Amino acid sequence: MSEIIVPTPFEKKTADAxxxxxxxxxxxxxxxxxxxxxxxILVEKRDALSSLTTAASVECFRTQFTEKAMADxxxxxxxxxxxxxxxxxxxxxxxxxxxxxYLFVTDEPDRVPDLEKAIKQYDxxxxxxxxxxxxxxxxxxxxxxxxxxLAATFNNRDGWISTHExxxxxxxxxxxxxxxxxxxxxxxxxxxxxxxxVETDKGTLHTRLVVNCAGPYAGSVGEMAGLDMPLxxxxxxxxxxRTSRKGVPPNAPFTVDLENHAYxxxxxxxxxxxWVDPDEPDSPPSDELATDWDFAAESIYxxxxxxxxxxxxxxxxxxxxxxxxxxxxxYTPDDKPVIGPCDEINGFHLNCGYWCGVMMSPEAGKxxxxxxxxxxxxxxxxxRYSRFxxxxxxxxxxxxx
Ligand SMILES: Cc1cc2nc3c(=O)[nH]c(=O)nc-3n(C[C@H](O)[C@H](O)[C@H](O)COP(=O)(O)OP(=O)(O)OC[C@H]3O[C@@H](n4cnc5c(N)ncnc54)[C@H](O)[C@@H]3O)c2cc1C
Numbered sequence: 001m002s003e004i005i006v007p008t009p010f011e012k013k014t015a016d017a018x019x020x021x022x023x024x025x026x027x028x029x030x031x032x033x034x035x036x037x038x039x040x041i042l043v044e045k046r047d048a049l050s051s052l053t054t055a056a057s058v059e060c061f062r063t064q065f066t067e068k069a070m071a072d073x074x075x076x077x078x079x080x081x082x083x084x085x086x087x088x089x090x091x092x093x094x095x096x097x098x099x100x101x102y103l104f105v106t107d108e109p110d111r112v113p114d115l116e117k118a119i120k121q122y123d124x125x126x127x128x129x130x131x132x133x134x135x136x137x138x139x140x141x142x143x144x145x146x147x148x149x150l151a152a153t154f155n156n157r158d159g160w161i162s163t164h165e166x167x168x169x170x171x172x173x174x175x176x177x178x179x180x181x182x183x184x185x186x187x188x189x190x191x192x193x194x195x196x197x198v199e200t201d202k203g204t205l206h207t208r209l210v211v212n213c214a215g216p217y218a219g220s221v222g223e224m225a226g227l228d229m230p231l232x233x234x235x236x237x238x239x240x241x242r243t244s245r246k247g248v249p250p251n252a253p254f255t256v257d258l259e260n261h262a263y264x265x266x267x268x269x270x271x272x273x274x275w276v277d278p279d280e281p282d283s284p285p286s287d288e289l290a291t292d293w294d295f296a297a298e299s300i301y302x303x304x305x306x307x308x309x310x311x312x313x314x315x316x317x318x319x320x321x322x323x324x325x326x327x328x329x330x331y332t333p334d335d336k337p338v339i340g341p342c343d344e345i346n347g348f349h350l351n352c353g354y355w356c357g358v359m360m361s362p363e364a365g366k367x368x369x370x371x372x373x374x375x376x377x378x379x380x381x382x383x384r385y386s387r388f389x390x391x392x393x394x395x396x397x398x399x400x401x
Contacts, residue, residue: 144306
């Protein structure tokens with residue numbers, strides 16, 4: 001039986017595996033390790049699971065990835081979102097899956113070959129259902145787009161979920177996991193065989209297996225084990241805008257302007273819009289990120305270019321209808337996550353380095369468990385940590401990251 005508790009101080013406890021971090025990635029990892037028969041303790045410093053980066057996300061998932069290593073995580077993860085009740089064994093759980101697609105749009109003729117190339121790559125990777133849509137067909141199917149929109153890639157299987165329900169679904173569906181909230185990891189103990197325990201502010205956890213799922217703090221947790229991981233943390237913001245305007249197309253997909261990195265999607269009671277600023281500097285991991293006073297205005301301005309109905313939203317906007325929040329993307333040298341053991345420290349496993357951890361979390365957690373139980377050889381895992389020292393590091397050309 002699993003439980004989510006604030007533990008009373010203890011001298012020592014023992015687990016087969018300790019998962020550090022109670023975001024969606026940690027919850028999925030704990031779920032899959034417990035399904036593989038391990039007794040797991042997950043440690044989360046905050047008051048609740050799913051309360052840091054996972055809560056800051058736009059909650060979207062997609063199949064449209066041009067890199068095989070990413071598609072191999074994304075596709076099975078979408079399947080798991082689609083079959084979540086069966087996966088976690090909870091017939092009543094509702095993760096609010098909404099599959100209205102991802103639409104990557106351009107108005108730049110020079111960009112169209114990139115879209116054609118992406119579609120060919122999706123076909124090659126066996127990603128079903130991706131379409132290149134252009135000209136009058138594009139405007140017929142997505143009449144909210146500005147006349148200048150030229151072409152788009154679209155996959156109607158893509159969409160969004162409730163990350164809160166999904167994280168708690170993994171937790172409630174776990175077999176033998178203790179989820180310790182309000183418990184901070186302060187150190188990692190090593191002996192001549194590698195990992196031997198985890199120090200927390202509530203007591204010591206004895207274990208030979210640790211999985212680092214600490215999101216933006218994964219680098220700090222790595223340092224506790226003596227590992228200097230090549231991770232960068234970058235603030236990303238989003239704006240929720242309350243509006244009941246009739247002009248907002250309620251069935252629109254997650255729509256991305258490829259020319260200015262802006263995106264939007266419908267959300268209950270309004271819209272979410274944002275943009276990914278390529279010049280945003282790195283910032284240290286933080287639970288208290290400030291937001292920019294003009295982020296919502298800048299995002300609306302940017303999405304308006306290809307989605308002109310936003311101009312009317314802007315005209316009637318009141319400050320109390322706008323909520324801006326922020327979290328941090330984590331980037332690795334090749335913009336792909338790190339999953340699996342690190343050779344340097346026996347028993348120290350990683351599941352971190354995400355800018356897209358929501359959509360990858362189901363299969364990424366399963367991969368950790370598959371490697372731990374020997375079902376997958378880490379040599380066959382393209383996201384292994386050793387790729388950085390092996391020099392197998394290539395940035396892909398997936399849109400919007
Ligand atoms: C604006 C924005 C939009 C995004 N949109 C999307 C999207 O649409 N789709 C998508 O896939 N991704 C999106 N992302 C990225 C996504 O949110 C993250 O990749 C994902 O949430 C990472 O999950 P996680 O569990 O690794 O991290 P987190 O949710 O941050 O969880 C890590 C946890 O570790 C805990 N922790 C850290 N250190 C310690 C310690 N010492 N002791 C105990 N606990 C500790 C933290 O408190 C935290 O709860 C977005 C991010 C942002 C900021």
